[in-house]
Amino acid sequence: MKISRKIKNIKPSPTIAISSLAGEMKRKGINVINFSAGQPDFPTPENIKEAGIQAIRNNHTKYTPAPGIPEIREAICRKLKRENDLEYTPDRVIVSSGGKQSVYLALQVLLEEGDEAIIISPYWVSYPPQVSLTGAKPVIINTTIENDFKTTAEKIEKYITDKTQILILNSPNNPTGSLFTKNELEEIADLCVRKNLFVITDEIYEQLTYDNQKAFSIASLNDDIKKITLTINGASKSFSMTGWRLGYAAGPKEVVGAMSKLQSQLDTHAVSISQYATIEALDNGAESTRKMRESFDERRKYVVKRLNEIDGIKTNVPKGAFYIFPQVSAYYGKKHNDTLINDSVSFCKYMLEEMKIALVPGSAFGDDNCLRFSYAASMEDIKNGIGRLEEGLKKLEG
Numbered sequence: 390m391k392i393s394r395k396i397k398n399i400k401p402s403p404t405i406a407i408s409s410l411a412g413e414m415k416r417k418g419i420n421v422i423n424f425s426a427g428q429p430d431f432p433t434p435e436n437i438k439e440a441g442i443q444a445i446r447n448n449h450t451k452y453t454p455a456p457g458i459p460e461i462r463e464a465i466c467r468k469l470k471r472e473n474d475l476e477y478t479p480d481r482v483i484v485s486s487g488g489k490q491s492v493y494l495a496l497q498v499l500l501e502e503g504d505e506a507i508i509i510s511p512y513w514v515s516y517p518p519q520v521s522l523t524g525a526k527p528v529i530i531n532t533t534i535e536n537d538f539k540t541t542a543e544k545i546e547k548y549i550t551d552k553t554q555i556l557i558l559n560s561p562n563n564p565t566g567s568l569f570t571k572n573e574l575e576e577i578a579d580l581c582v583r584k585n586l587f588v589i590t591d592e593i594y595e596q597l598t599y600d601n602q603k604a605f606s607i608a609s610l611n612d613d614i615k616k617i618t619l620t621i622n623g624a625s626k627s628f629s630m631t632g633w634r635l636g637y638a639a640g641p642k643e644v645v646g647a648m649s650k651l652q653s654q655l656d657t658h659a660v661s662i663s664q665y666a667t668i669e670a671l672d673n674g675a676e677s678t679r680k681m682r683e684s685f686d687e688r689r690k691y692v693v694k695r696l697n698e699i700d701g702i703k704t705n706v707p708k709g710a711f712y713i714f715p716q717v718s719a720y721y722g723k724k725h726n727d728t729l730i731n732d733s734v735s736f737c738k739y740m741l742e743e744m745k746i747a748l749v750p751g752s753a754f755g756d757d758n759c760l761r762f763s764y765a766a767s768m769e770d771i772k773n774g775i776g777r778l779e780e781g782l783k784k785l786e787g
Contacts, residue, residue, distance in 0.1 A: 395521070395522055395524075398521065399518040399521065399522065400518070402514055402515065407425040407737070407741075407747055407748075407749055408423065408425045408426050408427070408747070410741075410747070411423040411425060411741070411747035414741075414745075419745060420745055421741070421745045421746070421747055422745065422746045422747070422766070422770045422773060422774040422777065423746075423747045423766065423770075424746060424747055424748050424762050424763050424764070424766060424774055425747040425748060425749045425761075425763060426763050426765050426766070427563065427631075427763065427765075428625065428626070428629070428631040428765060429626065429629040429631075429681060429685075429711070429765050430765045430766055430767065431629045431681050431684075432629065433628065433629050433630050433633070433666075434628065434629070434670075434674060434677035436669055436673055436674070436677075437628060437630065437666050437667075437669050437670045437674060437677075438666070439669075440665055440666045440668065440669035440670075441633075441662050441663070441665065441666035443665070444661065444662045444664075444665035444666065445662055449661050449662065449665055450661055450662065451661065452657065452658065452661075453658045453659075453661050453664065454658065455483075455649045455650075455652050455653040455657060455658050456482065456483040456484060456645070456648075456649040456652070456658075457482070457483065457484030457637070457658065457659060457664055458484075458661070458664050458665075459479060460664075460665075460668055461484055461637075461664045461665075461667055461668050461671075462479035462482040462483075462484065463479055464667070464668045464671045464672055465477075465479075465482050465484070465637050465639065465671065466478065466479060466482060466639075467671070467672070468671045468672075469606075469620070469639060473592075473595075473606040473608075473609055473620070474606070474609040475606055475608055475609050475615070475620065475639065477639045480642060480645070480646075481639055481640060481641070481642050481645050482637060482638070482639045482645065483637065483638050483639075483645050483648050483649050483652065484635065484636070484637045484658070484659045484664060484667075485635075485636050485637065485638070485648075485652060485659055486634045486635070486636070486656055486659050486660070487623060487625065487634045487635065487636040488591065488593045488621055488622065488623035488625060488636035489515055489636065490634075490636055490652075490656075491621045491623070491636040491637060491638040491648075492515065492516070492519060492557075492589065492591060492621060493519050493522075494638075494648040494651055494652055494655075495589050495619050495621070495638060495644070495648060496519050496520055496522075496523050496525075496555070496589070497522075497523055497651055498644060498647035498648055498651055499554060499555055499587060499589075499644065500520065500523040500524070500525040500554055500555065501523065501524060501525065502523070502524030502525065503524070503525070503526075503552060504523070504524075504525040504526070504552055504553075504554045504555075505525060505526045505527075505528045505550060505552040505553045505554065506520045506525055506526070506527055506528065506553075506554060506555040506556075506557060507528050507530060507545060507548050507549070507553060507555065507556045507557065507586075508520070508527050508528065508529055508530070508557050509529075509530050509532060509539075509540050509557070509558070509559070510529045510530060510531050510532060510754070510755030510756060511532070511538055511562070511564050511565050511714060511751065511754040511755050511756045511759070512529075512557075512559065512754055512755050513559055513563045513564070513591070513754070514753050514754060516557055516559075517529070517755075525554070526552075528548055528553070529755060530544060530545065530548055531755070531756075534703060534704075534705050534714075534716050534759070537565075537567050537705050538562065538565040538567045538705060538714065539567050539569060539573065541573070541576065541577075542573075542576035542577045542579065542580040543576075545577065545580060546580055546584070549584055549586065553584075553586060554586075554587060555586070555587050555588070555589055556577075556581060556586050556587070556588050556589070557588075557589050557590075557591070558577070558588060558589070558590040558591065558607065559590075559591040560574075560590070560592070560604060560709070561594040561595065561597065561598060561604055561707075561708065561709025561710045562594075562709070562710065563593075563594065563710055563712060564712045564714045564749070564751075564754045564761035565705060565707065565712065565713075565714040566689075566705070566707020566708060566709050566710045566711075566712050566713060566714070567705065567707065567708065567709075568598060568602055568604060568708035568709045569605070570605075571603075571605045571610075574605055574607045574610060575610055577607065578607050578610045578611070578613075578614040581614060581617060582613045582614055582617065585617065586617070587617050587618070587619070588607060588608075588614070588617060588618040588619070589618075589619050589621065590606065590607050590608065590618060590619070590620050590621065591621045592604060592606060592620060592621065592622045593621070593622055593623050593625065593626050593627075593636075594626050594627075594709050594710040594711075595622065595627075595709075596626070596627035596678050596682065597626060597627065597678075597681075597682055597685060597709055597710055597711060598682075598708060598709040599682075599685075599686045599689060599707075599708055599709065600706075600708060602708045602709065604709060606620055608620050608640070616641060617641075618640060619638050619639070619640035619641070619644055619645075620638065620639050620640060621636065621637070621638045622636070622637060622638075623635055623636030623637060624636075624663075624666075624667045624670050624671075626710075626711075627670075627674070627678050628667075628670040628674050628677065628678060629677075629681065630663075630666070630667070630670065633660070633663040633666060633667070634659065634660060634663060635659055635660070635663040635664065635666075635667045636659075685711045685764065685765070687768070688711075688764040688766075688768060688771055689707060689711070689713070689764055691768070691771060691772075692713055692762065692764050692771060692775070693706055693707075693713065695775045696713065696715050696762075696775070699778070699779055699782065701717070701719035701720055701782065702715050702716070702717055702719070703715065703716040703719075704716070711763060711764050711765045712761055712762065712763050712764070713761075713762050713764065714751065714754075714756070714759045714760070714761055714762075715759060715760060715762060716758050716759050717733070717736055717758070717759065717760055718757075718758040718759075720736065720782060720785055721736070722787060723785035723786060723787045724785065724786055724787045725739065725743065725781075725784045725785050725786070728743075730785060732750070732752065732757050733750035733751040733752045733757045733758070733759065733760050734750045734752060736748075736750070736760060737749065737750045737760055739781065740777075740778065740781055743781055743784070744777040744778065744780065744781040745777065746774045746777050746778060746781075748760045748761065748762055749761040749763075
């Protein structure tokens, strides 16, 4: 049996793999503290769960239109106007099985073999392989902790060629928590309009921002950039609905229509029950999100403070999401017994095996000097886990 080369060339999601490994260790009775999770540790709010249960009772368990039921697309339009200053009609909205699926559909309909897509590193792990699956080339712009893991329009322009079709933005960012300001986005928008560079903006963490910061939608800045932007969001992070698999995208009618046509040949449509539950989330979930955001903020402040107290660790201050991306490369070259730490993978492997804490290597996100630490965990686990991290670092010699 022959497996296609393009599938052989992609790797499984490292974040899911490490989280699964930590879960398996826990099931074996090993006391692992998991900081690899890319999902809120809160239950889905009760009103949203009840809306899903009611959808089942009302027999909303049949096929729906490929882009989603009219009611949810209308709810998404209300949300985008209310919270993002974006005005769309339902025929410019598609609902899919998670934000990841929305990104995949968009890339498949916008890219061809030989095209290029610009991705800012650190990046969410799925962007490069999803671009590669289209036959296009991921073009990576590296950033550093010194500039808060952000780039500029001036630097982006240097990477644009006659093959460049797309710029992928993710703000607030996974894994760094960095957030583009309105002024920074305006400069990027001006560049993209001037170069006719299509923008896919992944705004899945937009409700989780801190320090009185706001996540701006680049498509809201003016009509010109709106015409060449696809805005992607979903229910997973803001409403703790990761398992419900509900994402959505809004943008130019021809792009959304092409995505809908492709989706009709893949999974047909997003789960009907999840669509009804997400209407409730979008219309009446703000208070639950606010409480969740306050808890994340408390943890964020503690994690930043504690990590900055550890010699050799350098952090930025995340303004959004629920991750921090500390630089740990000062410990590369050190050893514990026969274990040599020489990159982010060996660092995280050592911490998992020796200290029983699960972290994600920064190499998975394009920066081998760092690791991703998710503070979507209880404060007790965070305190104990950072204590283990500190203890593990003290064991290293050399």
